Amino acid sequence: MRAAVFLGPKVIEIQEREKPYIKDDELLVKVKAAGICGTDVKIFNGEKKIEVPKIIGHEFSGEVFEVGNRVKDFVSGDRVAVEPIIPCGSCYSCKSDRFNLCLSRPTIGYEYDGGFADYVRIPSSAIKAGNVIKLSAEVSFEEGALAEPAAACINGNRKLRKQTDEILWIIGDGPIGLIHVQLAKNIGFKKIILSGENEAKLFLGKEFGARFVINIRKENVEKSLLELTDGNGVDQIIIAVNNIKVVIQALPLLKKGGLLILFAGFSPDSKVTMDLNLIHYREISIIGSSGHSARDLKEAVDLMKNKKLNLMPLITQRFALDEITSGINLKKEQKGIKQIIEMER
Structure with a gap:
């Protein structure tokens, strides 16, 4: 099979490998599509450390190709999406139903070989955790x-106060910010403000x-925001960009009793100085929002099935597997919105 193998910073090699062997309690999925994530860019740049060599890619879907003899509920040909974070089920986070915060959480695409390949092995622990979600036609x-x-956005949106008459400000017009807008609208928020720097994305x-x-390139954000809120500021904020300065700029624009959700991950050396009295x-x-679980992934699939979540307009570039480096570089340069690897392209 073909596989995009990460060998070290800035080095991904398309290799021919043997199709993965599966045990009786595992699945083999033939990958059909895989998304390029900001975390893939961090891995490629050497900012996120993983063992090498490794097939990366944690956003993927495909068809069940082989089914272990002891696996129930799946047959060859099933269309599936896969939740990559595998919870242990026994730590205090898992026992409190916060599987995204599992203390071990090995992940397909980080610890296990991922979806930038023709086939991916799904370990038994992922199947037992309910991480393989069937896709309807x-x-x-x-x-x-x-x-x-x-799914990550669903986990983040779940932390919002469901007071839908409040003003919600979503910072960031990338794919994550745009998904947050749709989910917040589904919840019932009537006054959503989106800020970003690209006219097409804002449209x-x-x-x-x-x-x-x-548009932060054309407008004074503070002035525009206060004009839109009669000088009062906003009730809730989701920060979906990894610019630490945005946090400092956003805090004073929250109303008293406001909520700020740090959705984006920041670099390990990120430090801020803030007025604690402003918070007090x-x-x-x-609060922070990190990761997701199989429950969130299933909810995302159900929303798409019921036409409550439209992700297709987010896909702006499609690549063959051997063009993956070009796709990662476009993601890094923030050209377009979402890049997809089509395995049969």
């Missing part, structure tokens, strides 16, 4: 691959449900 393989980032954000958009006296809450 209404959900394409490309959508199935994007169920993973959508798409309005189509998805943002009531107002702010205004009773501002700051």
Whole structure:
């Protein structure tokens, strides 16, 4: 089989490998589509450390190709998406139903070989955890691959206060910010503000449900935001960009009692200096959102099936597997919105 093998910083090699052997309690999935994620860029750049050589790629979907003799509920030909984070099921996080915060959480595409290959082995631990989600005919393989980032957004949106008359500001017009807009609209938020730097993405954000958009390259963000909120600021914020300065700029624009969700991950050396009295006296809450679980992935698939989540407009570039480095570089340069590897391209 063909596989995109990460050998070290800035080096991915397309190799011919033997098709993975599966045990009686495992599945073999023939990959149809795989998304390129910002984390793949971090791995490629050497910012996120993983053992090498490794087949990366954690956003993928495909067809069940082989079924272990002891595996039930799946047959060859089943269309599936796969939740890559595998919970242990026994740590305190897992026991409190917070599988995304599992203390071990080995992940397909990091610890296990991932989806940038013709075939991927699904270990028994992933099957037992319910990580293999069947796709109905209404959900394409490309959508199935994007169920993973959508699942992360679902986990983040779950942390919002469901007071839908409040003003929600989503910072970042990339694929994550645009998914957050759709999910917030589904919840019922009537006043969503999306800020970003690309007119086409902001236009798409309005189509998805943002009531107002702010182009940070053309407008003074603070001035525009205060004008849109009668000088009061916003009630809730989702930060979907990894720019640490944005956190400092956003905090004073929260109303008293406001909520700020740090959705984006930041570089390991990120440090901020902030006025703690601003948080204390205004009773501002700051929480993080990280990862997702099989429950979130299934919800993403169901939303797409029921036409409540539209991810196809996010796909702006499609590549063959041997063009993966070009796709990663485009992702790094933030050209387009979402890049997909089509395995049969």
